[in-house]
Structures are given as structure tokens and as C-alpha cells.
Amino acid sequence: MKLFDWLRRPPPPPEILLPQWQAVLDLPLFAGLNRDDAWRLCVLGERFLSRKQWVGTEGLLVTDAMRRLLALTASLPILNLNEDSFDDWRGVILYPAPFVVRDARPEMLSVTQWGGVGVVHEEDQIQLGQARGDGPILLSWPDAERASQQLDGFNVILHEIAHKLDMLNGVADGFPPLHRGMQRLRWTEVWQANYRLMRWQARMGQLPHWLDAYACSSPAECFAVLSETFFELPFAVATDYPALYQQLVLFYRQDPRARLMGPHRAESTA
Ligand SMILES: [Zn+2]
Numbered sequence: 001m002k003l004f005d006w007l008r009r010p011p012p013p014p015e016i017l018l019p020q021w022q023a024v025l026d027l028p029l030f031a032g033l034n035r036d037d038a039w040r041l042c043v044l045g046e047r048f049l050s051r052k053q054w055v056g057t058e059g060l061l062v063t064d065a066m067r068r069l070l071a072l073t074a075s076l077p078i079l080n081l082n083e084d085s086f087d088d089w090r091g092v093i094l095y096p097a098p099f100v101v102r103d104a105r106p107e108m109l110s111v112t113q114w115g116g117v118g119v120v121h122e123e124d125q126i127q128l129g130q131a132r133g134d135g136p137i138l139l140s141w142p143d144a145e146r147a148s149q150q151l152d153g154f155n156v157i158l159h160e161i162a163h164k165l166d167m168l169n170g171v172a173d174g175f176p177p178l179h180r181g182m183q184r185l186r187w188t189e190v191w192q193a194n195y196r197l198m199r200w201q202a203r204m205g206q207l208p209h210w211l212d213a214y215a216c217s218s219p220a221e222c223f224a225v226l227s228e229t230f231f232e233l234p235f236a237v238a239t240d241y242p243a244l245y246q247q248l249v250l251f252y253r254q255d256p257r258a259r260l261m262g263p264h265r266a267e268s269t270a
Contacts, residue, residue: 008217014039018260020029021045023065024072026153026212027230032259037079044075044083052092053136060096060141069148076231077165080253086164098126129156131163133171153210153236162217162227166220174219174242182250194244195222210236231256 010016014035019026021042024034033041048071056062070092078085080188103123128143137160147155166172176192178184200214207216210233215225230238230248235259238245249255 005007011043013233017046019051020074021068024068027148029073029076029148029155031258039172040124041072041075041079044078045072047083048075048086051087051090053090055091055093055110056141057093057095059194061093062094066094066141066145067241070144070157073123073144073148073155074082074161077158077161077221077227077252081165085168089135089137089164093136093138094141094144095138096144098128098166099138101127101130101138129160131160132169137161137164151232153233154212155228157234158228158231159224162224163220166223172220172224174223176223176251178251179253182247187247190240190243190247191219191222194241197241198222208236208240227252 002113004152013131017039018035021126021203024030025042025047030038030041045068052071054062054067067121072087092112101124127138130138132138139156141162144157146243147157155172161239163172166174166176171174174195179186195216198207198211202213207213211224211229215222221266226237226241226244226248231246234245234255238257
């Protein structure tokens with residue numbers, strides 16, 4: 001154990017900590033958490049609050065309530081993962097509206113005996129959020145706040161956090177670092193099969209109504225979009241893509257569907 005850990009103060013007990021976070025815990029995303037899980041989530045939230053640099057752009061004032069909402073939502077996916085999962089980046093940059101980012105998109109024109117010849121297109125894109133490989137996450141605050149008010153499968157905070165977890169072993173590619181006991185081959189098979197299925201469903205106009213077609217744009221977006229819906233609409237994901245839901249349960253080490261059913265109903269349907 002590092003000296004810093006020895007010196008770290010123990011977290012406040014539940015009776016102190018939970019009331020401080022109650023306004024956020026009351027949101028539907030956190031329904032079904034037992035007292036111990038809620039307390040552990042708040043401990044992670046405190047850690048996120050204190051270790052991140054919070055920046056409001058274009059005059060946006062970042063309040064304590066905003067920080068708490070973002071910190072607790074961002075911490076939900078790592079409730080049963082390493083608490084230091086986000087320690088490799090620091091910035092949370094908030095915008096007062098959807099924002100424009102300039103992306104460089106390389107295009108290969110031809111391949112010669114000396115190598116490839118290509119150009120780089122620069123495009124302006126309007127985005128609600130972005131997880132940057134070189135550091136911070138960027139969020140449109142109104143869209144982040146709206147995402148937290150309802151369980152509709154759209155949650156830009158969870159989406160960008162999923163990208164950050166995906167980036168723990170390099171670029172976001174839909175293949176995050178798996179845990180001991182998880183099978184790389186099984187992960188690949190399940191995601192490839194479901195990604196192909198979703199793209200076919202999109203072409204045929206048969207994509208489930210709850211699923212954002214953006215999931216079909218790349219394996220990285222498929223993982224991020226399905227992570228959003230895993231937490232917001234677990235019954236829908238488990239019903240329409242059961243093998244994929246199971247892989248997400250193994251990856252996040254939690255089962256939002258069982259949580260929402262409650263212990264008694266979960267037992268009766270086991
Ligand atoms: Zn994305």
C-alpha cells in the first residue's frame with residue numbers, strides 16, 4: 001500500500017454521506033441500489049469530485065449540484081470495478097449547448113511502392129459529448145442534465161464514460177480490457193455477431209425502437225451506445241440482445257435488470 005493510501009482519510013459513514021448525495025440518488029438511474037451500494041457509489045462520487053478539474057466554457061457557471069450529478073453518474077459504471085479506472089485523465093469540460101469540434105479524418109487515395117498517398121479532411125461536427133484520447137471529457141451540460149431526468153436509453157455521460165473505459169487499453173475500438181475469467185474470444189464473437197445483426201436491422205428498418213442507430217456506426221460506438229442502454233433500459237437490451245447483455249454484466253460486474261427487479265422478484269424468476 002502506498003504512503004498516500006495510508007494517509008488518506010477513511011470515507012464518511014453512510015449516515016453522513018448518503019444525505020449529501022440524496023438529491024442525485026433519487027434520480028431513476030440509481031433506483032434499486034441497496035444502502036451499501038449507494039454508499040460505495042457516493043464514495044466513488046466524492047473521489048471523482050475531488051480529483052477532476054471542472055471547467056465551464058462560454059460563461060457557464062459550474063455549480064456543486066452539476067458536479068455531483070456528473071460525478072455520481074460517471075461513477076455508476078465503475079461501482080464494482082477498480083476505483084482508479086479514471087485516474088489517467090482529469091478534465092471535465094462543460095459547454096452551455098451542443099458544441100463544435102474539428103475532427104481530422106484521414107483518407108487513403110492510393111497505395112504506391114513507396115507507401116500510401118492520402119489526404120486529411122478536417123470536418124466540423126456538432127456534438128453533445130466527446131471523450132478525448134488525450135485527456136478530458138467534453139459535455140453539453142443541458143444534454144447531460146436532460147439525460148439524467150429519464151430512462152430512455154440516451155445518456156451522454158454514460159456514453160463518454162464507456163469510451164473512457166474502452167480507451168484503458170488504447171484507442172476506443174469496442175474492446176476494453178477484460179477481467180480475469182472473461183473470454184476474449186467469446187467477447188469478440190458476441191459483439192461481432194450483434195454488431196452485424198444491428199447493421200442488418202438498421203438497413204431493413206427493423207432496429208428496436210429504443211436503440212440509437214448510432215450504435216451501427218462503429219464497434220466503439222456500438223459498445224458506448226449499448227453501455228448507455230445497459231444501465232438505462234436493461235430489460236430491453238436483455239430481451240433483444242441477450243448474449244450481449246450477459247457480456248456487459250460480466251464487464252461491468254453488475255446487473256441493472258436484477259437491481260430493478262429487486263431481490264424478491266429476482267429470486268422468484270431465477
Ligand atoms: Zn461515442
